[in-house]
Amino acid sequence: MNFNEPFDVVVAGGGNAALCAAITAARAGCSVIVLEGAPEFYRGGNTRHTRNLRCSHDGTAPTMSGPYEQAEFLDDLYRVTAGQTDKLLAELTIAKSRELLGWMDEQGVRFQPPLGGTLSLGKTNAFFLGGGRGMLNMLYRRAEKLGITVLYEAPVTALQIEDGYFVSATINYQGRPQQVRGKALVAACGGFEANIEWLREYWGDAADNFVIRGTPYNRGDVLRMLHAANVMPVGDPTQCHAVALDARSPKFDGGIATRLDSIVFGIVVNRDAQRFYDEGEDTWPKRYAIWGRLIAQQPDQIAYTIVDSKSFHSFMPSIFPAISAPTLGELAGKLTLDPAALQKTIADFNAAVRPGTFDYTILDDCRTEGLTPPKTHWAQTIDKPPYYAYPLRPGITFTYLGVRVNAESRMLLNDGKPSGNMFAAGEIMAGNVLGKGYLAGIGMTIGAVFGRLAGQGASTHARN
Amino acid sequence: MNLAVRPESLVEADRLMTICNACRYCEGLCAVFPAMEMRRTFADADLNYLANLCHQCGACYTDCQYAPPHEFKVNVPGVLAKVRNESYAQYAWPHFLSGAFERNGLVITLLTSVGVAAFIFGFVAVKDPAVLFGRHAGDFYKVMPHNAMVALFGTVFLYSILACVLSLRTFWRDINGGKSGGGFAAFWQAVGDSAHLRYLHGGGGGCTSEDDKPSPSRRIYHHFTFYGFMLCFASTSVATVYHYVFGWKAPYAYYDLPVVLGSLGGIGLLIGPAGLYLLSRQRDPVLTDTAHRDMNTAFLAMLFLTSLTGFALMLLRDTGAMGMLLAIHLGVVLGLFLSMPYGKFVHGLYRFLALVKYAADVRTGKFVD
Ligand SMILES: Cc1cc2nc3c(=O)[nH]c(=O)nc-3n(C[C@H](O)[C@H](O)[C@H](O)COP(=O)(O)OP(=O)(O)OC[C@H]3O[C@@H](n4cnc5c(N)ncnc54)[C@H](O)[C@@H]3O)c2cc1C
Ligand code: SF4
Ligand code: SF4
Numbered sequence: 001m002n003f004n005e006p007f008d009v010v011v012a013g014g015g016n017a018a019l020c021a022a023i024t025a026a027r028a029g030c031s032v033i034v035l036e037g038a039p040e041f042y043r044g045g046n047t048r049h050t051r052n053l054r055c056s057h058d059g060t061a062p063t064m065s066g067p068y069e070q071a072e073f074l075d076d077l078y079r080v081t082a083g084q085t086d087k088l089l090a091e092l093t094i095a096k097s098r099e100l101l102g103w104m105d106e107q108g109v110r111f112q113p114p115l116g117g118t119l120s121l122g123k124t125n126a127f128f129l130g131g132g133r134g135m136l137n138m139l140y141r142r143a144e145k146l147g148i149t150v151l152y153e154a155p156v157t158a159l160q161i162e163d164g165y166f167v168s169a170t171i172n173y174q175g176r177p178q179q180v181r182g183k184a185l186v187a188a189c190g191g192f193e194a195n196i197e198w199l200r201e202y203w204g205d206a207a208d209n210f211v212i213r214g215t216p217y218n219r220g221d222v223l224r225m226l227h228a229a230n231v232m233p234v235g236d237p238t239q240c241h242a243v244a245l246d247a248r249s250p251k252f253d254g255g256i257a258t259r260l261d262s263i264v265f266g267i268v269v270n271r272d273a274q275r276f277y278d279e280g281e282d283t284w285p286k287r288y289a290i291w292g293r294l295i296a297q298q299p300d301q302i303a304y305t306i307v308d309s310k311s312f313h314s315f316m317p318s319i320f321p322a323i324s325a326p327t328l329g330e331l332a333g334k335l336t337l338d339p340a341a342l343q344k345t346i347a348d349f350n351a352a353v354r355p356g357t358f359d360y361t362i363l364d365d366c367r368t369e370g371l372t373p374p375k376t377h378w379a380q381t382i383d384k385p386p387y388y389a390y391p392l393r394p395g396i397t398f399t400y401l402g403v404r405v406n407a408e409s410r411m412l413l414n415d416g417k418p419s420g421n422m423f424a425a426g427e428i429m430a431g432n433v434l435g436k437g438y439l440a441g442i443g444m445t446i447g448a449v450f451g452r453l454a455g456q457g458a459s460t461h462a463r464n
Numbered sequence: 465m466n467l468a469v470r471p472e473s474l475v476e477a478d479r480l481m482t483i484c485n486a487c488r489y490c491e492g493l494c495a496v497f498p499a500m501e502m503r504r505t506f507a508d509a510d511l512n513y514l515a516n517l518c519h520q521c522g523a524c525y526t527d528c529q530y531a532p533p534h535e536f537k538v539n540v541p542g543v544l545a546k547v548r549n550e551s552y553a554q555y556a557w558p559h560f561l562s563g564a565f566e567r568n569g570l571v572i573t574l575l576t577s578v579g580v581a582a583f584i585f586g587f588v589a590v591k592d593p594a595v596l597f598g599r600h601a602g603d604f605y606k607v608m609p610h611n612a613m614v615a616l617f618g619t620v621f622l623y624s625i626l627a628c629v630l631s632l633r634t635f636w637r638d639i640n641g642g643k644s645g646g647g648f649a650a651f652w653q654a655v656g657d658s659a660h661l662r663y664l665h666g667g668g669g670g671c672t673s674e675d676d677k678p679s680p681s682r683r684i685y686h687h688f689t690f691y692g693f694m695l696c697f698a699s700t701s702v703a704t705v706y707h708y709v710f711g712w713k714a715p716y717a718y719y720d721l722p723v724v725l726g727s728l729g730g731i732g733l734l735i736g737p738a739g740l741y742l743l744s745r746q747r748d749p750v751l752t753d754t755a756h757r758d759m760n761t762a763f764l765a766m767l768f769l770t771s772l773t774g775f776a777l778m779l780l781r782d783t784g785a786m787g788m789l790l791a792i793h794l795g796v797v798l799g800l801f802l803s804m805p806y807g808k809f810v811h812g813l814y815r816f817l818a819l820v821k822y823a824a825d826v827r828t829g830k831f832v833d
Contacts, residue, residue: 041531041533041534051489110668112491112667113492115489115491127492128489129492130489130490130492130493130523130524130527130666130667131489131490131527131528131529133526133527133528133529134523134527137526137527250535253534253535255487255529255530256486256489257483257487257530257536258486259486313504316486317482317485317486317504318486319482319483319486319487
């Protein structure tokens with residue numbers, strides 16, 4: 001590896017956003033280097049764990065139902081973010097999302113119909129054949145064919161930036177620091193979700209109990225370097241995508257398989273065997289991503305989802321076996337909950353359940369009355385042994401704090417001026433579009449749309 | 465579950481299927497994952513069924529975010545290959561011969577050598593030594609009478625069919641929980657899926673064989689092998705009809721149907737097995753069941769040798785080498801026939817039945833709780 005020659009475009013990161021940028025720049029004729037901090041197997045950070053991307057389309061895609069028009073996509077985005085989004089960038093994301101299926105197809109990425117248990121996403125989301133790693137393998141193969149230099153285990157440890165202008169990146173490569181010079185930089189190295197110490201700054205000790213669903217390599221180092229170099233921050237540092245996971249998940253990189261879909265079918269109690277939120281507020285796909293935060297706010301950041309044998313087979317099978325017992329008292333014992341408290345919580349819940357017609361595919365009329373918090377749909381008594389439980393922890397998917405960009409994906413400096421040659425794409429700038437909330441599949445959309453824009457901008461700059 | 469200790473490979477396959485069932489990312493790659501999703505738990509018979517449904521294309525390994533070195537260590541093709549190979553022994557009839565799968569290469573080599581030796585000895589003992597080296601203008605029956613040939617190979621062939629059928633019946637009953645299953649539509653679907661090797665495809669990209677990039681090579685060589693085999697089978701069938709229906713005796717001219725079919729098939733059986741063998745040497749061993757590698761090699765070698773000795777016989781049938789070549793060829797064919805129910809040959813039969821079951825289950829939308 002020759003570090004003397006400068007590259008046209010230096011890409012920090014190796015996930016979806018990074019490769020979309022690198023491929024776009026290489027296709028425009030630039031020499032490109034991808035600096036991936038992770039070893040080859042773990043390449044592509046959180047992208048490895050994804051399954052789909054959301055895109056507006058006209059309904060002719062063979063693996064999707066549709067159409068999904070831009071206006072509807074925009075409505076969906078406004079709803080989940082409660083308007084906390086940069087309107088211009090949101091509209092741009094959605095307009096550009098229409099090109100993604102065709103572009104991905106050109107790079108060799110293949111799609112499949114929606115996965116079992118996710119039919120509700122068939123209209124809005126395109127599923128990768130073989131999941132995110134399958135998709136990444138295709139992008140890396142494409143990068144190789146285009147002659148892009150890819151370095152693994154090459155984390156960026158410092159950036160040389162002069163007056164908002166990128167000069168070079170320092171990487172730690174094969175045990176030695178190396179300088180990689182380039183005419184333009186694309187920063188696409190994720191959020192800081194794997195950096196527990198940083199999370200502690202906002203969440204305190206609670207952060208120790210968070211499970212990091214994705215890569216351990218997204219530590220936010222480059223994000224911090226950019227903020228320190230006068231790049232304008234965006235996003236609330238406490239905002240993130242977080243879901244309820246099996247508490248037995250690995251601390252890092254457990255991915256999709258450790259999630260649990262049982263919550264709407266029963267109740268959730270905390271360490272004190274008390275319920276704390278309406279489990280039936282809305283359909284599961286819409287409420288999936290609020291439970292991480294809810295559990296993060298409970299004592300010791302632990303909770304338990306409890307169902308009885310009526311509904312045990314109604315949700316996606318779990319990776320870890322359910323904890324089961326013939327009586328609630330014994331179940332409490334196994335969960336180290338106070339048996340009397342759990343029995344009372346469930347007795348109160350059962351007494352409050354009103355009769356109705358159970359149907360988990362719609363907002364049905366099974367609800368509680370006179371209970372706080374209520375369960376407003378799918379409320380069924382929990383009385384048919386054996387009883388089943390799973391312990392839950394908050395699982396952080398990714399953080400929203402990032403760098404501000406404009407419609408060219410160019411970073412903005414603190415004075416509001418665009419940087420001459422620095423671009424950002426993916427999680428590291430997702431906070432521009434996602435002030436809060438989340439829409440399934442939009443992480444990959446943001447990465448691909450802004451990755452392509454960044455690749456374009458960087459190549460135009462480098463070649464002029 | 466019975467009281468016997470569950471074999472390690474089944475314990476591991478159960479662990480993997482539980483992870484995959486919570487993940488499901490590979491659903492579009494082949495039939496294994498949709499079949500898995502019809503279940504929530506995996507009994508031994510379920511795992512044997514899924515293992516035989518797997519075509520070992522490798523796609524779900526290169527695409528898996530949990531493959532080693534990830535701590536979940538998910539390796540579906542490698543583990544299912546093990547389960548599959550062990551399932552042949554489990555269902556083999558008669559059961560006391562199931563050990564043949566364990567030292568398959570050795571067993572088949574021995575069988576074949578004994579076969580060749582027996583023919584040489586037979587020709588010399590029954591006829592006379594001169595027969596073995598004489599010139600017979602391509603007339604095999606001078607060396608071994610037609611009826612003797614038919615009686616010997618017919619018996620062995622019928623035994624092999626019987627052994628395969630009885631083994632498969634045990635498998636079929638086990639995976640269907642003792643109930644009957646299938647149906648004509650499912651059968652046809654499976655015929656089509658097998659004929660096209662629909663699932664040796666990685667969902668469209670191909671197999672990982674030479675390196676970690678999918679390529680169609682394995683599927684192509686498998687087609688050479690399978691259709692080569694079928695053409696040879698057709699050649700023999702046509703020759704049988706010629707002999708008994710029309711009274712046309714061998715040897716046949718080079719342009720006659722049995723020779724043409726046999727030659728085309730023979731070419732397939734040279735190219736296909738050679739290609740598959742070379743690919744198997746290049747293939748990442750984690751994708752395979754290394755403990756049973758000789759089973760694969762032995763079967764490929766037998767097909768290749770059958771064809772090679774057949775060609776040698778055809779080309780040199782007018783020379784003094786004919787007798788010896790005939791002994792070798794017949795010995796190899798005898799070895800192939802005898803080892804059919806106890807070697808890699810059965811993979812196609814088991815996989816076919818697994819495909820029938822899959823097609824039937826998809827049709828009835830059968831979900832097992
Ligand atoms: C379990 C799970 C499932 C998900 N499912 C979906 C889904 O189905 N659809 C969807 O849209 N989104 C999904 N997401 C979110 C999605 O993963 C992210 O939005 C997306 O991957 C972001 O892409 P990216 O390229 O910005 O970051 P990443 O893919 O995380 O890539 C960041 C890269 O930067 C590298 N890196 C980090 N620091 C450095 C450094 N200092 N130097 C060099 N390299 C560095 C990392 O190694 C990594 O390769 C999921 C996330 C998780 C965890
Ligand atoms: S092989 Fe891996 S990616 Fe595929 S379904 Fe199983 S766990 Fe998921
Ligand atoms: S190796 Fe191929 S055929 Fe076997 S389970 Fe994986 S994807 Fe399916």
